[in-house]
Amino acid sequence: MSAVTPGQRTIVVVEDDPEIRELEVFLLGAEGYRVVGLPDGERVVEAVQKNAADLVLLDLMLPKRSGNVVLQDLSRDETARNVPVIVVSAYTRQLSRTPQVQRVLNKPFDVTDLLDAVHEALTH
Amino acid sequence: MRESEPPLLQLDAPPSARDIRDATLIKERDVFLLTDLEGNAPLGNTNGFGLYLRDTRFLSGYELAIAGLRPTILLSSTRSQFMSAQVLTNPNLVLPDGQRVAEQTLQVRRYRVVRGQEIAESLTFQNFNSFAVELEIALHLAADFADIFEVRGIVRVDERGVMHPPRYEGAVLEFRYAGRDQRMRSTTIRFEPEPTRCTTSGPTAVPTATASYRIRLEPGGSQRLSSTVRLAEISVDADAPEPPRPAPTLAGYKQPLADEAAVVTDNELFNAILAQSRLDLRLLLGGSIEEPFVCAGIPWYATLFGRDCLITALLDLWRSPSLAKSTLRLLAKLQGKADDPERDEEPGKILHEMRRGELARLGAIPFGPYYGTIDATLLWILLLAAHYRATADLALVRELGPNLERALAWIDAAGDLDGDGFVEYRCRSPNGLVNQGWKDSWDGIVHADGRLAEPPIALVEVQAYLYAALRGAAMLLDALSQFDRARTLRTRSQHLRARFDTAFWMPDDEFYAVALDRGKQQVRTVTSNPGHALLMGIVPDERRSTVAHRLMEEDLHSGFGVRTLSMRERAYNPAGYHLGTIWPHDNALLALGLKRAGEEALLHALFAGQYDAAQHFPGLRLPELYCGFARTAFGVPVRYPVACTPQAWAAASWSGFLQASLGLLPAAPMRELRIARPDLPPFLRWVEVKHLQVGDAQIDLRYQRVGDHTAVDVSAMRGDVRVALVSGWDPD
Known part of the structure; x- marks a missing residue:
């Protein structure tokens, strides 16, 4: 990723499927966001803290720690609990919703819906 | 719409673009990229492939090669219109050190998005072999800055402006053309990471450049190369170049x-x-x-x-x-x-x-x-x-x-x-x-x-x-x-x-x-x-x-x-x-x-x-x-x-x-919506129309075919409007 520019918002993308993760990281990067991609749910809280993330895109079916567990991890952390989350999953019925979850997108998703959801989450 | 021009122009016309039936297109506002299915605009192509802004082709060549060969297409998608995705794989390769790489054991994922006056590209190379592979990757680029009328084969241009030789410095390649219309047009490509080398040709009628990478892919490993192509057109009379404007966001695309x-x-x-x-x-x-x-x-x-x-x-x-x-x-x-x-x-x-x-x-x-x-x-x-x-x-x-x-x-x-x-x-x-x-x-x-x-x-x-x-x-x-x-x-x-x-x-x-x-x-x-x-x-x-x-x-x-x-x-x-x-x-x-x-x-x-x-x-x-x-x-x-x-x-x-x-x-x-003899074609049994605007009112309708007859119901009405069934179709 390129250097952070002033006012640039940071998004953590947690997605185990490399093609989808790559697409999300690329698309959001091209749209001007700083994006950090993670392949599993193990170090999400750490990534959110370290990068001062403004938003998390979260898959549910993840290796090591599932998306629902990650949501619990985030809600327990003082810094991370205020960061909004967009859940992007093919199994959204299995979501255990927390107050951080602002939007739920079903896979396969329309990239324009993803951009709109991210824009909305970061402007409200 | 005009295909051919009057004989005066035709007599002196250059070869015309031949075939765009299987072209791939992404576009947003005034910028569009037209390529073949692999996402390439082959150098010297006669199809009109390339990257365009306001009737000018800013890139006429945009071609990817792996070990000197074109990859094989697995998938090409432009469903989102401003973004393309291509999944490519390798043909059988014999690398310079004699190593053989069987076909379809390497994968390339190519994503592009057009936004503002930019195209961003991401290329990810993944190795599915149980051994490491060292590859030579080349991006061949050319910029002819041709007018669309020349590309189309309608007008021959004998006298052109000044084509500057391509410049490469610090991972940035630039093509520039000073048109006879007092406009400087430029195509700037920023690579990340920096290519292993970049060779340029020119000044020629069509300057070219090749950005090459030597990449090593571990077994199961992957590597990403990215680039951003920025198009600019400014007046040469201006004291200072136009400051870059922030690209409009793609959020709200469907608004x-x-x-x-x-x-x-x-x-x-x-x-x-x-x-x-x-x-x-x-x-x-x-x-x-x-x-x-x-x-x-x-x-x-x-x-x-x-x-x-x-x-x-x-x-x-x-x-x-x-x-x-x-x-x-x-x-x-x-x-x-x-x-x-x-x-x-x-x-x-x-x-x-x-x-x-x-x-x-x-x-x-x-x-x-x-x-x-x-x-x-x-x-x-x-x-x-x-x-x-x-x-x-x-x-x-x-x-x-x-x-x-x-x-x-x-x-x-x-x-x-x-x-x-x-x-x-x-x-x-x-x-x-x-x-x-x-x-x-x-x-x-x-x-x-x-x-x-x-x-x-x-x-x-x-x-x-x-x-x-x-x-x-x-x-x-x-x-x-x-x-x-x-x-x-x-x-x-x-x-x-x-x-x-x-x-x-x-x-x-x-x-x-x-x-x-x-x-x-x-x-x-x-x-x-x-x-x-x-x-x-x-x-x-x-x-x-x-x-x-x-x-x-x-x-x-x-x-x-x-x-x-x-x-x-x-x-x-x-x-x-x-x-x-x-x-x-x-x-x-x-x-x-x-x-x-x-x-x-x-x-x-x-x-x-x-x-x-x-x-x-x-x-x-x-x-x-x-x-x-x-x-x-x-x-x-x-x-x-x-x-x-x-x-x-x-x-x-x-x-x-x-x-x-x-x-x-x-x-x-x-304050009326007239419906004249509704009649659905045989391949439609029902049709719903929602938010049909009539003046400041809105109407929802449901049409249903029953045998040879089509019935229409008003499902909802918002505002002061009525619906009238009429027999004649006459807007007056």
Whole structure:
């Protein structure tokens, strides 16, 4: 990723499927966001803290720690609990919703819906 | 739309672009990238592939090679229109160190997104082998900065501006061209990471560069290379280059579609066709966000065309009145002011075409802007009237009242050249269009014996537009309380109707001639054009059925649509641009004409033919045109090699077909929606229309076919409006 520019918002993308993760990281990067991609749910809280993330895109079916567990991890952390989350999953019925979850997108998703959801989450 | 130019230009034309049938397109606003399926614009390609901004090709080569070979395509997708995804794999490779890499053991994922005046690209290479692989990756680039007219093979350019040699420094490659039009155009590519090396050639006519990487992929490992291509065009007179503007966000991409009426049917395939056509209209939006317009088509007509955007807006009016409003305003702003033969400009005339490339800016072609269209002014009046019927927006009528006056004055002063009451054209510009109706190729209007018709030419459909424009203007003048003038225009329209039938009817053929030529002789070829006359109401009641049935006879109707020219005519050619091909927008206007004629069975046959044809085109997207071979010959529509795809009026053609079947006739000034003889085609059992705007009210409708009968229910109504079932289709 390129250097952070002033006012640039940071998004953590947690997605185990490399093609989808790559697409999300690329698309959001091209749209001007700083994006950090993670392949599993193990170090999400750490990534959110370290990068001062403004938003998390979260898959549910993840290796090591599932998306629902990650949501619990985030809600327990003082810094991370205020960061909004967009859940992007093919199994959204299995979501255990927390107050951080602002939007739920079903896979396969329309990239324009993803951009709109991210824009909305970061402007409200 | 013009394919060929008048002979003067043709004689010296460079080789023309040959085939774009399997092109891949991404576009946003004024930038578009046209490539082959792999995402490449091969160096030296003659297909017109490349990266374009405002009629200029900023990259003519954009090609990926792995170990010197082109990868193999697995998937190519442009579903989101501004973004493409290609998944590629390797052929069998023997690397320089002798290592053999079996085919399909490496994968390349190529993503691109166009945004603002930039294209970002991501290339990820993944190794599925159990051993490490070292690869040479090359990106071959070329920038010819050619004008689209040169790319298309219409104009040869002997004298060019200054092509600067490419510059490479610090992972940034730049191509620059100082045009003779005092514009500096540049293509800047920023690589990340920095290439292992970058070689450049030039100064040459077409500078090239190759960015090379040596990458090592561990077993199961991957590596990503990215680049950003930025396009710029600035005046060389400026003291300082234009500061880069922040790129508009892609969020809200579908917002322009948000206020349109929604249509859902029981037929999933038809729903997908409709969805694609709506996305195509969104993709075709050009210009600024504040003042958008629908470009006519990609790649050749990626700019403002009067006739195209007026017919598109007219067909789509019931779904998207806001598109009509912005179209009317923009064209009014560009309405002709001077008498300028070079541009075929006359006061009050609506423009034909606005080009923004080097050739237009230099005046080497007369298209920046060009006014050589006989019908756009009439269509503009028609659209203003239709918009008023759909919206009751009297404020817009008042705002554009002066433009309406100038358009009406143009009809008398310059439209009717000899005062015979018909509107006719002749080209005054040395490089203009010989033919100035919608069939505007140089051989578009021919006599039965194959001779070209000589101008001044009065086209059959143009007199029909004139009739409807006079009646529409009369309605608008009534709304403005100018009752006497309105009455005069109506009387004039009645005289025109009578004279039209006498002058154009061919008793032996029981059909209308396509035109009157210089000697006021009928051009007695059988064409699709009289179908437009059916729609406009100029055809006497007693002839409507005859004309409708003639249009649908086998020599005109191929089974996939009505041909531009009967296959019995000497000039017929199933692959002739206006001499036998099939145009979806033409057929949509005919469908509405058949509706007006009360010929629903013929309308069904026409609608079903186009629906069947659409299923054979990639992405279910109807192109600008297709060949006129009979359906019985090959069973599939035959693709025209250089048809624009998408094309605005082809995308909007579905709205025309649907309007005819649903029988929708808004009469907003009367706070009424009229529904005339609703009749769904056999491939639709039900249709739901939601948020249909009639004035400031909204209506939801549900149509249901029961046997041969179609019932319509009003599901919801918001605002002060009523629904009336009527028997006749007459907007007046």
